[in-house]
Amino acid sequence: MIVIENVAVATVDAAGTEHADGHVVISDDGRIVAVGAGHAGRYHGPLRHIDGTGCLVTPGLVNTHHHLYQWATRGLALDDTLFGWLTTLYPIWGRLDAEVVGAAAGAGLGWLALSGCTTSMDHHYVFPRDGGDVLEAEIEAARGIGLRFHPTRGSMDLGQKDGGLPPDNIVEDTDAALAATEAAIDRWHDPSPDAMLQIAVAPCSPFSVTSRLMSDAAVLARRKGVRLHTHLAETGDEEDFCRERFGCTPVEYAERLGWLGEDVWLAHGVHLDDAAIARLGETGTGVAHCPSSNARLGAGMARVRELLDHSVSVGLGVDGAASQEASHLGSELRQALFTARLRGGPAAMTAREALAIGTIGGARCLGRQDDIGSLERGKLADLVMWRLDELGHDGIDDKVAALVFGPPATVELALVGGRAVVERGALVNADAEALTRAARRAHRKLMKGL
Template identity: 75%
Template sequence: MIIIENCAVATVDAAGTEYADGHLVLDEGRIVAVGPGHAGRYHRSVRRVDGTGCLATPGLVNTHHHLYQWATRGLAQQENLFGWLTTLYPVWAGLDAETVAATTAAGLGWLALSGCTTSTDHHYVHPAGAGDLMAAQVAAAGEVGLRFHPCRGSMDLGASRGGLPPDHVVETIDDALAGTADAIDRFHDPAADAMVRVAVAPCSPFSVSPELMTEAAKLARSAGVRLHTHLAETVEEEHYCRTEHGCTPVEYAEQLGWLGDDVWLAHGVHLDDAAVDRLAGTGTGVAHCPSSNARLGAGTARVRDLLDRGVPVGLGVDGPASQEAGQLGAELRQALYAARLRGGPAALTAREALALGTVGGARCLGRAAELGSLEVGKLADVALWRLDGLGHAGIDDPVAALVLGPPAPLELLLVGGRPVVERAELRTVDERDLVRRGRRAHRALLRKARR
């Protein structure tokens, strides 16, 4: 049993309950009490954590990422999405299981240090002979200790058939579907406290054929897993869909069976009113990636409009090759800033930004009953942020301090009650080893690309 007390608590429940001086009690991986004041006496072995100067929130939920891109950060710095992809596809063609294991561990370790307890990953590059990439990812996630939602991605529409990726990095439809089914069979866990859940995730309209999109949706629904893809990220994609398919990206997705309450879409930047209404009417979620959208000059998502219409919206870091900072905690502030640049100073509050990064993400992943808020019965995934340092001095509102202030160090990060970060240091893995492995993966991948 773990008791956290003497801290501010932002539960992010439906009522927005907060305590200026509160406590949490965690037992057997779940929250068993949350409230004001001290926790009281317990007659069992208890670890008590003094949270003086701290704010407790739900652990953050990352709804979109490409962890393999850790090995290609800092490249194609002035390109839009299509130019960035065509520059990097030949480099990613050299991926193998060792590189994917190293980048997954490094990326998840860094996410943990920014308050993330649950992360997706969208891996869609499967070069021939690369080895068991999904197994490498799942093992690395287990090593770091985060809840992991690997999305088995795929591409079958190479350049010779009008797609964007080169032919040598795409799969056949049969291979893509077989690899996806295998990932579900081996790794998906439907249990409420699951550490690994698999989603079906063909990459995008410009790299996947309609046939693969349609068959992948059928596979996902027959297996009872969620669906994920990129959609409406750039004006170039909008033009591609209108030229190739005679419709908008959202209309195209609907034609293929890719809208529904079991679907969440990455980005959703270029949406007209009809598209927003269709997402709302079908319960389709959106992974908002403000820093990546800014890095690539893709635009600013209509987050206020999406929220007002009831669309589930979570936050995503996106791949570290288009968002080199790679931190989820910082995306709270970026989401607030992006919304206000689009809609003015009242477009998004600090508490709404925190909700995007917690319960909003849990809704996108279909886990709002288990994650995303500090409520009795939910999983003990908790971030305890230290806000009593110089950088936050004088900001009396702890949620505003977290969202608007500088990155807050973590006093404690728990996943199912297990410490992953303590006093701003990883406890499950050696950070220095992650650095070494990440550098080695980066150098090896670039060497392959130069051959």
């Protein structure tokens, strides 16, 4: 059993309960036994006592959109829009293999853990024919770090010869992609409440996937009882593509193909009109908000205030490391708040709303809100203890404000199901230097000869 005391606590429960001086108690099976004000009281048996003086405990952050393989191609196409950026990088990604993906995933997930992330998804949609089992490679990398992992089996079947954006040599046959997706679900998906690994179905985007693959993937996901994810409404170029090719907006196209519902979360959602936002709210469709990536590519600022006001579940995502080189989920809390305020002024988002997006909002997107995303009795002990008594946060008495408005905070402790993955700012289950060396080799291998 673990007892954390003398610590500020932000539970992010429905009532927004906080304790300036509180405690959290975690059972041996990795669930929260108690959370409240003051000291924890007496507990029998072997105990690990943790003094949280100067720290804030929050739920672990949930990353709802990422492309881990992109860690191997950071710093390229720095001044392009999305379509130009993709055109530059697709040929390089066509050389991916399991070794490169495993190394990139290890580095990316390790860095996420150090930034306060305890659960991450990954949207992998590039499967070169001779690349080996790249999905298995990233799953093994997640096990090595110790994060709860929601990889998605993505796909692309609309190549350049058929009017799509990706080169023809990296798209799949439609039936083969669907069969591989079903096989991945059968092999890896764990539907249990305390699952460390769950699979979702994720065709890439309207400009790289045929209508048939989109609609059949939705049928497949619902038959297998898993969630659906794709990029949607990220850029003005995508809006133009959908209107010219399908005669409708991206959200109208998604609904036509069965892609709205409580089992769906969409990446970005930047270019949404009032009708689209209302429809997402009516159907229970979630959105992964990626403010830094949207800014890096100049894609625009998502209308998060309006999405929240229409009861849309909004989570936070760092997006791929090639379109958001920092990939620091803790810092994304501040970026989300600042982006909302750039659109709508200082009342557009509070620090606590930003924290909720990064925790319970992300849990809702992944369908895990009953078990993670807030600190409540009976939930899984996925939490982060942030050190907020160092120079950069000194004088900010409101601990949540210090976390969100202040500089990136050191992760003093991160637990996943009660098991430590970060302690005193260092990874517990992996060596950061080894991850760096492996990622460096992967980058050089992928870029060799270019």
